[in-house]
Amino acid sequence: MTHTHATGTKLSNPLTPFALYFSLNNGLSDAAPSLKRHLSKMKGMYADDAALGRLLEGGADPLVYEFHELGIPESEGNLAFGTSIVYPGKVGDEYYMTKGHFHTILDTAEVYYCIGGKGMMLMENPEGDWVVQEFAPGKAVYVPGRYAHRSINTGHEPLITFYVFRADAGHDYGSIETKGYRKIVVERDGVPAVLDNPKWK
Numbered sequence: 001m002t003h004t005h006a007t008g009t010k011l012s013n014p015l016t017p018f019a020l021y022f023s024l025n026n027g028l029s030d031a032a033p034s035l036k037r038h039l040s041k042m043k044g045m046y047a048d049d050a051a052l053g054r055l056l057e058g059g060a061d062p063l064v065y066e067f068h069e070l071g072i073p074e075s076e077g078n079l080a081f082g083t084s085i086v087y088p089g090k091v092g093d094e095y096y097m098t099k100g101h102f103h104t105i106l107d108t109a110e111v112y113y114c115i116g117g118k119g120m121m122l123m124e125n126p127e128g129d130w131v132v133q134e135f136a137p138g139k140a141v142y143v144p145g146r147y148a149h150r151s152i153n154t155g156h157e158p159l160i161t162f163y164v165f166r167a168d169a170g171h172d173y174g175s176i177e178t179k180g181y182r183k184i185v186v187e188r189d190g191v192p193a194v195l196d197n198p199k200w201k
């Protein structure tokens with residue numbers, strides 16, 4: 001017997017097999033609406049607060065990134081998955097990026113597979129280790145447990161990734177919002193450079 005899940009409507013356990021499309025061109029799916037983060041939701045996250053303020057002048061509020069969360073029940077045996085699209089742009093000389101987060105269940109991993117665009121995954125753990133991995137189409141990045149992760153678009157096209165993680169992992173934004181990341185990725189002489197975050201506490 002075949003079932004089709006209507007994604008976008010409430011999913012509940014036990015799940016039955018389902019399938020859906022994510023566009024290889026723009027990363028979007030019409031199976032469920034995306035969640036959008038505009039620049040006004042990123043206040044304080046970039047090193048240059050004045051540059052962010054200028055970009056919001058006159059009521060402008062550019063879309064920085066959007067992602068699909070399908071509403072898979074957050075239970076241990078399930079996998080949450082979807083696409084994330086970070087648009088090209090900069091705040092001052094710092095590239096557009098996601099907020100980034102730790103997982104609430106800290107020791108849970110995540111995999112990202114780059115479908116399009118170019119960029120970086122910035123990762124750091126509470127012990128102070130930090131790592132940058134480049135995104136390019138066809139490349140998978142493994143984010144181990146304990147590492148906060150932020151996607152950064154260093155190119156001129158949307159950075160599109162497909163992600164999978166344990167559905168009960170949860171998102172912990174707390175320390176990213178208060179302390180920031182140790183590192184920032186900015187454009188220097190036309191190329192990305194990883195620098196110390198002047199705002200890091």
Ligand SMILES: O=P(O)(O)OC[C@H]1O[C@H](O)[C@H](O)[C@@H](O)[C@@H]1O
Pocket residue numbers: 067068082083084098099100101149163164171
């Ligand atoms: O939650 P953010 O750090 O803002 O990133 C937005 C989203 O990016 C990726 O798609 C992750 O897999 C999602 O779990 C996350 O919510």
Ligand SMILES: [Fe+2]
Pocket residue numbers: 101102103110149165
């Ligand atoms: Fe995550």
